[in-house]
Amino acid sequence: MQGTDHTMESQTLEIADLTCRFGAHRALDAVSLSVGAGEFVSILGPSGCGKSTLLRSIAGLEAVEGGTIRIGGQSVDGLRPRDRGVAFVFQSYALYPHMSCAENIAAPLRMSELGPLGRLPLLWRLSGRMRRTRESIADRVGATARQLQIEPLLGRRPAALSGGQRQRVALGRALIREPALFLLDEPLANLDAALRNRTRTDLRALQRRIGATTLFVTHDQTEAMAISDRIAVMFDGRIHQVGTPDEIYRDPETLAIARFFSQPHLNVVPAATLRRHIGGATAAGDIRIGGAALEGMAGVVAFRPEDASIRTARRPGLPGLPCTVDHAEHAGHDANLFVRLADGETAVVRIRSHEIADWPQGAEGVLHFDLDAARRFDAPQGEAETPSRAREVA
């Protein structure tokens, strides 16, 4: 990273059958994942699903029970953390409070490149070699700070920085080692919404510029979709699906993933209910959902509020479900209209917020939804016979 921007040599990452256990609890259960050189992959999943454990295992900070990790084609199993060529920004990043930002960023290089004597005040002046090393470190701190746009802050201590500025210093401290692999554990979690959006854009631009292979942990699906080349969705210690943001958003493999990518609401209606109440098709037997015939379909059908619409009367030839308006929730430009279907189930329809007045409680309408965007899933256990509900996903 000397002088101007520097492209580091990016490395591939291959994880196979990684298993990690805490007592009886399997935090990682046969996790496999391949990340290409220079690729930005997000690990997305709810709290406690094992995201941090996965990153810590790759970094060598967690003892794994089984499986292999290869970085740049070389096995790192058994290597010490510092020998893995990996830089880690922790979920609760900590800067040294008594050091300036410049010293914080330089800390990993001072540890690895200067001996104990070189770190002592003044003594290093006696040695030309140590002086040159210190100058080279100072150059690299300057270059890293330029990339992160924190040059004016270098002389300050962490206490005199905003959360977002501290976050960048922590990123700088990881970047300066020119890692083959960058592991970021919710590095934006402490930022407010506006700063978080800005920092994530900057982070992705920086990652593209330097080309470092990156694993980025988040539990925010919007964030993952915004910045990732691919997303690995994790639940309960297992990776359930890996794909581009578009692939996972359009074709979630399970209902749990569909719910995770449809916050706050996903409509889930038993296929049998649809068959009973859907009307208006030229020939009901011809209705296809997500490309498959509704006729004889088992399980549930899920569709997003934004793929649904409500009209006062049935559109000729289009299948729709009779419904009654319950209430509306304002969401800025749009609103969520909660309606009741014929069997008493709730569904949510996205409308424009200026249309709320058109849909008072008790109004009757017909709900249409995009049959191609809807997906069929196996019924969740214990829910097959119960009426569907539009779910709040925490």
Ligand SMILES: Nc1ncnc2c1ncn2[C@@H]1O[C@H](COP(=O)(O)OP(=O)(O)OP(=O)(O)O)[C@@H](O)[C@H]1O
């Ligand atoms: N050192 C430990 N000892 C025992 N159990 C642990 C330890 N570390 C993690 N766990 C457990 O392993 C599971 C996975 O934890 P992990 O920290 O990887 O989750 P996470 O996905 O990063 O969650 P979050 O989004 O809340 O950070 C959790 O159930 C957690 O309680």
Ligand SMILES: [Mg+2]
């Ligand atoms: Mg975590």
